Amino acid sequence: MCARLFQSVFAMCLLTLPALAQDEPDTIAPEIGSRVLENYVTPALARFDETSSSLATSLSAACESGSAGDLDAARSGFSDTLSAFAHVSVLRFGPLVAENRFERVFFWPDPRGVTLRQVQGLLAAEEPLPSDLADQSVALQGLPALDYVLFGIGGDALADDARRCNYAVAIANNVAEIAAQLEAAWAEGTSFRVSFISPAADRDPYRSKAEVAGEIVKAAGTALEFARNAELLPALGKTAEKARGKRAPFWRSGQTFAFAAAQIDGVQKLIEAAGFVDGHSDLVNGYGRGMNFDLSHAREALLAVETAPEMAFSAKEDRGRISYATIAMEGAKHTLNGELSGALGLVMGFNALDGD
Amino acid sequence: MEIDRRTFLALAAAATAFRPDRAMAEQEALFLGARLNAGGFEAAVIDATGRDRLVLPLQARGHSFAIDAPRRRAVAFARSPGRFAIAFSIDGKGEPLAFAPPSDRHFYGHGTFTPDGKLLLATENDFEGERGITGLYDATAGFRRIGEFGTGGIGPHEVILLGDGKTLCVANGGILTHPDYERVKLNLATMKPSLSYIDLETGEITEQAELAPELHKLSLRHMTLDRFGAVWFGAQYQGEDDARPPLVGRHRRGEAIELFPGPEATLKALDNYIGSVATDSTGEIVATSSPRGGLAVFWDAQTGRCLGERTLKDGCGIAPLADHRLLGTSGRGAIVRTGPDAPLETVRVNDPGAPAWDNHLRRV
Numbered sequence: 093m094c095a096r097l098f099q100s101v102f103a104m105c106l107l108t109l110p111a112l113a114q115d116e117p118d119t120i121a122p123e124i125g126s127r128v129l130e131n132y133v134t135p136a137l138a139r140f141d142e143t144s145s146s147l148a149t150s151l152s153a154a155c156e157s158g159s160a161g162d163l164d165a166a167r168s169g170f171s172d173t174l175s176a177f178a179h180v181s182v183l184r185f186g187p188l189v190a191e192n193r194f195e196r197v198f199f200w201p202d203p204r205g206v207t208l209r210q211v212q213g214l215l216a217a218e219e220p221l222p223s224d225l226a227d228q229s230v231a232l233q234g235l236p237a238l239d240y241v242l243f244g245i246g247g248d249a250l251a252d253d254a255r256r257c258n259y260a261v262a263i264a265n266n267v268a269e270i271a272a273q274l275e276a277a278w279a280e281g282t283s284f285r286v287s288f289i290s291p292a293a294d295r296d297p298y299r300s301k302a303e304v305a306g307e308i309v310k311a312a313g314t315a316l317e318f319a320r321n322a323e324l325l326p327a328l329g330k331t332a333e334k335a336r337g338k339r340a341p342f343w344r345s346g347q348t349f350a351f352a353a354a355q356i357d358g359v360q361k362l363i364e365a366a367g368f369v370d371g372h373s374d375l376v377n378g379y380g381r382g383m384n385f386d387l388s389h390a391r392e393a394l395l396a397v398e399t400a401p402e403m404a405f406s407a408k409e410d411r412g413r414i415s416y417a418t419i420a421m422e423g424a425k426h427t428l429n430g431e432l433s434g435a436l437g438l439v440m441g442f443n444a445l446d447g448d
Numbered sequence: 449m450e451i452d453r454r455t456f457l458a459l460a461a462a463a464t465a466f467r468p469d470r471a472m473a474e475q476e477a478l479f480l481g482a483r484l485n486a487g488g489f490e491a492a493v494i495d496a497t498g499r500d501r502l503v504l505p506l507q508a509r510g511h512s513f514a515i516d517a518p519r520r521r522a523v524a525f526a527r528s529p530g531r532f533a534i535a536f537s538i539d540g541k542g543e544p545l546a547f548a549p550p551s552d553r554h555f556y557g558h559g560t561f562t563p564d565g566k567l568l569l570a571t572e573n574d575f576e577g578e579r580g581i582t583g584l585y586d587a588t589a590g591f592r593r594i595g596e597f598g599t600g601g602i603g604p605h606e607v608i609l610l611g612d613g614k615t616l617c618v619a620n621g622g623i624l625t626h627p628d629y630e631r632v633k634l635n636l637a638t639m640k641p642s643l644s645y646i647d648l649e650t651g652e653i654t655e656q657a658e659l660a661p662e663l664h665k666l667s668l669r670h671m672t673l674d675r676f677g678a679v680w681f682g683a684q685y686q687g688e689d690d691a692r693p694p695l696v697g698r699h700r701r702g703e704a705i706e707l708f709p710g711p712e713a714t715l716k717a718l719d720n721y722i723g724s725v726a727t728d729s730t731g732e733i734v735a736t737s738s739p740r741g742g743l744a745v746f747w748d749a750q751t752g753r754c755l756g757e758r759t760l761k762d763g764c765g766i767a768p769l770a771d772h773r774l775l776g777t778s779g780r781g782a783i784v785r786t787g788p789d790a791p792l793e794t795v796r797v798n799d800p801g802a803p804a805w806d807n808h809l810r811r812v
Contacts, residue, residue, distance in 0.1 A: 230637045
């Protein structure tokens, strides 16, 4: 147990690693930042902006009409927004980290059930809803809160509860606003974008293309580690008896596995955009394809889960699928942080990558 | 106390490893560090030439040490969220003793002895209660846990004892973690780091120093005392990548925290991360290491002026060696003598086959 725990702890710490590359190895695509921007960041942000805005609109319509069809459309809009955010969530650096944007959209993990407590408190309170959710606790602002409002107890009768309905619209608007901010922070002319696509010694935060490559590697590793350690493993528990599906994100909407699978898909698309799969270095491509092999299997295993998340973690066959996915994700991450990073010439020190 | 099979095996192996090759003079400068050696984790006692004087296998990655120099013993702590600690004789006399915190606590990797050697204090996580703890262990009775104090914050990391021998200073890093979520940071949006001063007799927090609200993501983690009695700390920034808040600061009792950014290029080179803080033998020079930046930076303890920097790739361990000199270790196996006044001297070169030194080096 200790060895396994240690391994995953060790791996987890790669999260905090800024890649320390000393040279500019030619295994890194010269236009790595532009490629990732064009083929991953821009489309992912655009889709998140579009789905979250559309969710706000469909929720307003559902609240106004009270029709079951409109509620279904809004709920489906929620799934689309989750799927879009899953790709954005992989970009956990720069604009997504600034101003607590990640936590505001996706306050997770939440081992103490802060979201449920605060959302129920807000719904039950007498005073008017806050005028601007952005000033409120991060737990009240994002998609886990909306998961409860739309799919928790009372969610079916959303339109009958004006307060709940207004709150749902407010969350969707808040998420859409954050999506717009992300696009603005990555927009042409911003210093972050300039540094990402044209790193230079006098630019911040990226001084070289190796630092950009390091950020991409770190982001991919962080996403895999987060999905595994913060989303799947706590719900899986060490034994079926200890499984607790309600510790997984978005179990109420039944989107747990679709969301994690979309995050894995995001990692795959990100490493492809970075040129780690079909780039100019055969060595790097070999490791990138190895990762893709593991990640495709992990994704397929998660998508094959048919039981509702609440029960799936303790259902024998599904438990096996989830467990397999976490192992394949771990394997991909080892390839990423080991061989693939090495092939990119990213020197990762024992202390630098894993400090405390 | 819980000791798993791996610990037991490690200890059994340690018994055979405990063979100092010659009698160690008590006045000799010795250093303690955790390291990764050929795939195995160890705690090692080395001399100033980098030679191993004692090697103790550990069941998993270690972090820092509490040292009871008058009684020639030390305690190696597991790195967070580990739950093992091993007390051992620095001179290799007698068998090491493993102990653990209660099952609802884990160590953060740092601790200190009281000057009389009677108590060991260790920073711990009450992860269900989401609060920082200083665990109290009876160092005269097999390190039995006899109580705990709250640290007045979340994520306490390093703890040091002030010169009065009865006040603890704890750096509450502010980052909430739970072992079920490995090392995932659970509260970045609401972090509130602080320095807490705790009266050892009563457990009362007698003073608490905090940063300005806009610096709430500056995790205060490692500390040392300068010769004037002030607490120096090194921080790790959890906010935006392109923000460059000061990372080094000083706190004098009763006053506000002072922050020293140093030159812009140096601050940038530190890469928002300081891994260890130590003084030279005089206590007049403070050294802060950044493994991410691959450098150590020196500060005048009196004025806060930056005295310069020295490159040490993946360097983190740093401990007093002599006047204006410190011994530094790196994850690439290097051991160096360094300081602000003279060029860096290599004691051991980078070597992929050598032990990779972990975050902290402590002088006995």
